[in-house]
Amino acid sequence: MISIRNIVKQYASHRALDNVSIEIEKGKVFGLLGPNGAGKTSLIRIINQITAPDSGEVLFNGEKLNQSHIERIGYLPEERGLYKKMEIGEQIMYLAQLKGLDKAEARRRIRYWFEKLEIQEWWSKKVEDLSKGMQQKVQFVATVLHEPELLILDEPFTGFDPVNAEIIKNEILELNRKGATIIFSTHRMESVEELCDSIALLNLSHKILEGKVKNIRNNYRNGTYILEYEGAAVQVGGGAPFTVLSETSADGHHQLLLRLNAGSRINDVLQFMLPLASINRLEEKVPTMNEIFIETVSKKNQL
């Protein structure tokens, strides 16, 4: 869908993007991650043709990015806003027409979305009369109204209460099921794990990690497990197939964080423990995206 190839973007004194290449597959939810100032917004602006790269190119379905693609992209910027004094209906009509919809079609689709989100009575309200969360909802409608093939959402959930965040999340997933490719820029790693198929991690203008979420988490597995059991505390001696990293106990409940010794398998752990205790839980501790994010970024920044 989108191929970003060797993009360099230089501002007066600093380089916002340094030779960044990313592939985004059609129909997938793609997470664009990175700490503040990593270059995410610069990259998003280039895809939106708000700015142009100094070198490198972006391909949209194999074509070099051009003006005709603008109407096929929907963009929800992180710093969002609407005209404060304009009526909501009129305002979305305007934004939709700028994206190439004709009047009648725009009106029909706004009705559809307003009904879906149960905000019909907002049509002739002014933006300044709405709460922040309500404004976000309106802005979301404006972003998806022209049924873009590519949706770029920069922190789409900020400002929403949990109920509305859930509604918006489901709308995004539904659009994705209907075929829209989604680029999702965020700091909230739990939503990355929940929503994204693949991610790219930017840090200090470079791409430092890219791939499927599942694969990345697999690669970061390091053989640590969580084991919980009840009863008397087990003394783990030299003969055990694992090393205890940490241990917590309360009221006869024990939790171990352990790492397998070289050559051992998880079944060996069970075999060792079964005669000694009644086991409640044994689970591999796969690092979360959050942990991977922090680990990768801080490792890089130390260098």
Added chain:
Amino acid sequence: MKKIILIIQREYFSRVKKKSFLLMTFLVPVLFMGMMALVGYLVAKQNEFGDKKKVEVVDENGMFKNKLKNTGTLEFTFVADNYANVKGNFLNSGYDYLLYIPGTLTGTQLFSEKKASAITIQNIESSLTDIASSQRLMTAGIDTAILAKAQKPVTIDAKQLTASGEKDAQTYVAYAIGLLSALLIYMSLFLYGAQVMRGVIEEKVSRVIEVIISSVKPFQLMMGKIIGIGLVGLTQFVLWIVVSVALSAGAGTMMMGSSNMAKTEQVSVLKNAGSADAAVAEQAADSGMGKIMQSLESIPVTYIIFCFLFYFLSGYMLYSAIFAMVGSAVDNETETQQFMMPITLPLVFTFIISMNFIINNPDSSLSVWLSMIPITSPIAMMIRIPFGVPAWQLAVSMVLMVGGFVLTTWAAGRVYRVGILMYGKKASYRELAKWFMYKE
């Protein structure tokens, strides 16, 4: 192109639909006319409104007694007492002024506790001079009848003699039209230019800008805004003219009585018909109101309106592009101060020069130059146009003006496209220059 039209529509209708627009449309002409009427009334009745100042006069040889007439603002009292006494008691005398006229007239003095106003001094001086010179002429043995004849003032009838014949110069009408159109252009450049700037800042502050420019090019947005607000200005002008004409027609009818108006109308009808009665009717109307109406008829209205619209639009395009650039560079309206100087300076300079110099010397080389340079020409040229400007000068000025605004909008657009995405950065002139140089 379709998108520019959408932007123009939004900018136009969101302003025209506001209540304040409607209010301005009707209120401004009413206020303006009311102000003019008030000024006219006060000038006409100033003698009744001004405080009467009491002047005591010590006239050593009695030359001015009974000749120095009281005016609306000055009341003269001749005192017989000697000068030193009067002067000594002046502060307690209750008089505002003490006028001392020695026998020789040289060393005439005017005393007052506060500073005397310039107009008072001038009035007294000219009255004294008039009386003294008549007195001297009479002493020299000239008959009062001859004197009266000699003092009859001369009025000049200014005519223009051109290849196509002789016509009335209408200098005063030209003066008024020049002043009025220059004033209108001066005010509207500020008024609508500032609206463009505020619009740009609004989009930046509300952060709607990023959504918009993911759909249209920044330059399209800037031009759409400039054109939309320019059309608002044009609409406002047209409405003002309509409302003013309606109001003044109403007021005119009330003040003059309908007969006079009918007469003037009749004259023009007859003239157009080429009837033999025209001359007769013209004579009948050849006084007061009739004369003014006649002068107005001889002014090439369409030509002046065309020039006015051209210089308003092109001047507006040039200045509003700069205003848009300033708006894009700042985060809020208070920060605009530092960039306003280069915009206001040439405008204020031209306006002052126009009012004081160009209007009196419309053909001097300074006037010609100022009416050529695009940043000053909208005002300078409008002052000159009613006095008649050679066609080649007008053509050169217009071509330069078009070139000027094309260049300015292009340059402003380059700064604008970067500026609208910059937040929290204190922009300096150097920063603006850097933005201008950015590739894309």
